[in-house]
Amino acid sequence: MTLNRRLFLGTLASASAALSAPMVWGQAKPHVVVIGGGAGGATAARYLMKDSEGALDVTLIEPNATYYTCFFSNLYLGGFRDFDSLGHTYGKLADMGIKVVQDMATGVDRAARTVTLGNGDVLNYDRLVIAPGIDFVDDSVPGWSLDVAEVMPHAYKAGPQTQLLKSQVEAMPQGGTFAMVAPPNPYRCPPGPYERISMVAHLLKTNNPTGKILIFDPKENFSKRALFEEGWQKHYSGMVTWIGPDLGGANVEVRADTMEVIVDGEAEKVDVCNVIPAQKAGMIAATAGITDDAGWAPVDPASMRSKSDENIYVLGDASAQGDMPKSGFSANSQAKVAAMAIRGELTDSRVFPARYSNTCWSLIAPDDGVKVGASYEPTEEKIASVESFISETGEDAALRKSTYEESLGWYSGITADMFG
Amino acid sequence: MTGRRLFLAGLAFTLGLAPGVKADPLGDAEHGATLFKRQCAACHQIGPDAVNRIGPHLNGVFGRRLGGLDGFRYSNPMQQMGADGTDWTIERLDAYIENPRGFLPGTRMSFRGMTDGNDRSALIAFLRDWSDQPQDIPESAPTATRTEPQLPPEILAIEGDAEYGEYLSSECSTCHKRDGSDDGIPSILNWPEEDFVTAMHEYKSRLREHPVMQMMAGRLSNEEIAALAAFYATYGE
Numbered sequence: 233m234t235l236n237r238r239l240f241l242g243t244l245a246s247a248s249a250a251l252s253a254p255m256v257w258g259q260a261k262p263h264v265v266v267i268g269g270g271a272g273g274a275t276a277a278r279y280l281m282k283d284s285e286g287a288l289d290v291t292l293i294e295p296n297a298t299y300y301t302c303f304f305s306n307l308y309l310g311g312f313r314d315f316d317s318l319g320h321t322y323g324k325l326a327d328m329g330i331k332v333v334q335d336m337a338t339g340v341d342r343a344a345r346t347v348t349l350g351n352g353d354v355l356n357y358d359r360l361v362i363a364p365g366i367d368f369v370d371d372s373v374p375g376w377s378l379d380v381a382e383v384m385p386h387a388y389k390a391g392p393q394t395q396l397l398k399s400q401v402e403a404m405p406q407g408g409t410f411a412m413v414a415p416p417n418p419y420r421c422p423p424g425p426y427e428r429i430s431m432v433a434h435l436l437k438t439n440n441p442t443g444k445i446l447i448f449d450p451k452e453n454f455s456k457r458a459l460f461e462e463g464w465q466k467h468y469s470g471m472v473t474w475i476g477p478d479l480g481g482a483n484v485e486v487r488a489d490t491m492e493v494i495v496d497g498e499a500e501k502v503d504v505c506n507v508i509p510a511q512k513a514g515m516i517a518a519t520a521g522i523t524d525d526a527g528w529a530p531v532d533p534a535s536m537r538s539k540s541d542e543n544i545y546v547l548g549d550a551s552a553q554g555d556m557p558k559s560g561f562s563a564n565s566q567a568k569v570a571a572m573a574i575r576g577e578l579t580d581s582r583v584f585p586a587r588y589s590n591t592c593w594s595l596i597a598p599d600d601g602v603k604v605g606a607s608y609e610p611t612e613e614k615i616a617s618v619e620s621f622i623s624e625t626g627e628d629a630a631l632r633k634s635t636y637e638e639s640l641g642w643y644s645g646i647t648a649d650m651f652g
Numbered sequence: 653m654t655g656r657r658l659f660l661a662g663l664a665f666t667l668g669l670a671p672g673v674k675a676d677p678l679g680d681a682e683h684g685a686t687l688f689k690r691q692c693a694a695c696h697q698i699g700p701d702a703v704n705r706i707g708p709h710l711n712g713v714f715g716r717r718l719g720g721l722d723g724f725r726y727s728n729p730m731q732q733m734g735a736d737g738t739d740w741t742i743e744r745l746d747a748y749i750e751n752p753r754g755f756l757p758g759t760r761m762s763f764r765g766m767t768d769g770n771d772r773s774a775l776i777a778f779l780r781d782w783s784d785q786p787q788d789i790p791e792s793a794p795t796a797t798r799t800e801p802q803l804p805p806e807i808l809a810i811e812g813d814a815e816y817g818e819y820l821s822s823e824c825s826t827c828h829k830r831d832g833s834d835d836g837i838p839s840i841l842n843w844p845e846e847d848f849v850t851a852m853h854e855y856k857s858r859l860r861e862h863p864v865m866q867m868m869a870g871r872l873s874n875e876e877i878a879a880l881a882a883f884y885a886t887y888g889e
Contacts, residue, residue, distance in 0.1 A: 565826065584819045587820075605863070646827070
């Protein structure tokens with residue numbers, strides 16, 4: 233009943249909007265529902281709306297009225313951007329005709345092709361795009377849970393957590409210790425933790441030059457490692473200590489009440505503890521029943537379509553697709569492929585071969601930017617890397633400055649590509 | 653060398669046009685020609701066959717109204733300054749070349765700026781040679797040659813599928829903004845197709861430096877490059 237009434241009302245609304253084109257009953261437009269308004273979801277909604285030229289109804293479900301990008305949130309930590317500059321709203325997407333619903337998607341009924349919202353509303357869909365980003369794996373760092381995130385922030389979803397971490401770093405006692413518990417693979421934004429270390433080091437260098445930074449890392453290696461280590465040596469000599477798995481980095485627990493990190497059984501007292509736990513697809517992907525044992529949603533490499541459901545597409549961090557890193561750039565790239573595939577199915581528009589790419593810029597110190605990137609193509613089993621590049625150690629200051637400036641241009645470009 | 657140039661520049665400043673010396677208070681036009689080839693010629697042409705490309709041709713730029721060439725699509729701020737009656741003078745060219753966006757916020761010229769004053773005066777001297785001494789143009793023909801290698805005509809002749817180009821362009825717009833603004837990353841709107849195709853092939857063959865662009869161009873076929881060029885040639889007009 234609810235469904236029918238909503239459909240009826242929705243149809244009325246569109247009919248009155250398009251005065252010159254009276255609606256014919258039974259010829260409602262195909263409806264695409266997009267869950268998540270980040271780099272994957274916002275881009276998908278925008279391209280679906282823009283390119284279908286009115287042939288599709290598009291609904292975007294996002295709980296936040298203002299979306300804060302996780303990418304560039306480290307630059308806020310380092311004092312290179314203000315917090316507001318990370319915030320984006322959905323007004324331009326709504327102006328295009330996308331129905332923006334500020335709510336949480338709480339359920340997916342794949343048989344009935346419906347999505348349930350936090351307020352109890354039920355939306356029907358012809359195609360569903362799931363782009364919820366990440367959630368954290370419970371108990372991946374013993375002693376840490378979301379309950380202690382106010383004491384030991386993750387700051388790995390941009391917003392109040394990012395602000396909390398910054399205020400904690402600024403309040404650190406002189407000569408104090410900042411600890412990061414780095415995540416195991418795969419996780420969002422591979423260079424992110426290490427860019428964050430650089431930004432914290434930059435803050436400490438200015439305000440707290442005797443401060444120390446410890447990284448406890450379960451990984452043997454990390455993204456752009458040679459570049460970061462070169463930069464830390466050059467700009468923050470003696471400040472940063474990386475503790476890999478051979479020294480106990482994989483055997484870490486935390487105690488929020490005493491602000492301790494326990495490494496191989498030995499307690500280390502710290503002043504700030506940034507715990508970035510192991511990650512999995514945002515919860516709605518699991519709720520929809522499209523995730524694998526590792527907690528990610530496998531997709532068809534050629535289209536980003538869920539391997540579990542032909543009416544569902546999964547974008548960005550939540551997807552298990554192969555070689556692409558979990559990044560805003562990747563999600564944006566995948567969204568365009570999925571939008572094209574969905575349009576092709578629902579409106580018979582031309583479908584071109586999928587192509588994907590990614591570049592991740594990181595800032596090490598003022599005007600010292602580096603980047604890593606690759607192009608990708610679908611194969612039978614996965615999205616596979618075709619060609620890649622990475623900044624080199626020893627690059628001159630002018631090139632590093634230009635790389636940083638390029639990253640600012642990219643931020644401006646991708647946020648316009650997402651939010652209009 | 654720098655010392656001598658500085659010294660000469662200082663002399664020229666104090667003495668003005670010394671009698672008997674073809675002193676150029678502006679700087680060394682030959683050096684300017686080299687700078688032009690290196691830093692300007694990818695977008696601007698100058699000389700007998702010069703036409704508008706990515707940037708407007710620069711014959712006769714001295715005294716020309718800002719945004720004053722017919723048939724070139726200037727940024728709005730440039731047109732506005734022209735409409736206000738502003739002409740290109742040495743001082744304005746100097747300021748613009750030093751810091752294009754500082755002089756003219758919103759300009760479509762994707763050039764970082766030239767900080768060295770001697771270089772700027774040399775470049776301006778070179779530009780002036782093509783402005784108030786038109787009889788000299790044939791002698792300076794080499795400066796009018798394109799710096800890029802010519803592509804085989806069959807590649808330039810490919811007619812691009814603009815609809816395919818529109819799809820491919822979604823890969824560009826992650827960085828290159830669709831409104832044509834350029835902040836750290838250049839605008840690629842409304843480039844003449846031939847220039848677009850040439851630039852992409854230069855990235856592909858790694859004649860042009862830039863790892864992201866080399867990667868992006870590296871996997872584009874000739875047809876795909878043509879498709880993108882066809883799409884961007886008219887996009888946003």
